[in-house]
Amino acid sequence: MTTALYTHPDCLDHVTPAGHPEQVARLKYIEAALRDVSGLDRRDAPDCDDDDILLCHPSDYLDMLTAAAPTSGWRSLDGDTHMSPGTLRAARRAVGANVAAVDAVMSGEVDNAFVACRPPGHHAEQSTPMGFCLFGNLAIAAKHALERHGLSRVTIVDFDVHHGNGTQALLWNERRIQFFSSHQSPLWPGSGHPNETGGHNNIWNYPLEPHSGGQEMRQVYEAEIFPAIDRYQPELILVSAGFDAHAVDPLANLNWQTDDFAWLTERICDLASVHCGGRLVSTLEGGYDLRALADSVAAHVTILMERSA
DSSP states (O other): OOEEEEEOGGGGSOOOOTTOSSOHHHHHHHHHHHTTOTTOEEEEOOOOOHHHHTTTSOHHHHHHHHHHOOSSSOEESSSSOEEOTTHHHHHHHHHHHHHHHHHHHHHTSOSEEEEOOSSOOTTOBTTBOBTTBSSOHHHHHHHHHHHHHOOSOEEEEEOOSSOOHHHHHHTTTOTTEEEEEEEESSOTTOOOOTTOOTTTTOEEEEEEOTTOBHHHHHHHIIIIIHHHHHHHOOSEEEEEEOOTTBTTOTTOOOBBOHHHHHHHHHHHHHHHHHHHTTOEEEEEOOOOSHHHHHHHHHHHHHHHHHHHO
């Protein structure tokens, strides 16, 4: 058994305006960090079917994005979220990779998987692109696991420094999914308060104080999040792996270190081993200091591989 890595050159064709933090170089740094890692099952991210997107988004939203795709330059969907000629193709690869990763894990082809695609997804709401995101990549993967693999309990852990407002909105009324988000607060997008609990008490938000570090994070996970996952006994764990809580990241003010991401990955893998045969899919979200991103992803993937050995 092994760890699958899903990525695709099309994800380099999502080109953002100069100076934008969600840049092509993010994926290039990750590719360089993982290039010499032996034992990874490297797989091309497939295109998705429209029906995959429609698990979480209405058809008129897909039509809008298709019509908005420029033939040159950029099309700005909001102040932060832009499309280049290659963006829609890249975004479809990101959805397809997450769906394929769930299939591979559920079939037993691999123990776990990491999706290194862009654009990210956890800010995209039902009919609203935002925060660099077009489609709810991991929310779609979760719905795919429920509807097409017959699961009844899926857990999502989102440790990106920004609240996963899109995932929360897309899964608000989904009683079969338990969604956890730890995130800096106050910080954009301004959501993610503890009283946002979903239609079936399926949403769990844990705001973290600005300038707090890994020790505070570990206390919250040990005292609150891990016990709740234990009680839920998920059949699959999905991870929104944002690495922008790192101390040197330019977009936020948490003080995590690379070993904090390794610790968190290890503990989530522990829960996957206990409850769902190790089945875990992790997907790239944020992380905007290029060196810290590369180091943190390498640490994350190393743990995934160790747990699949």
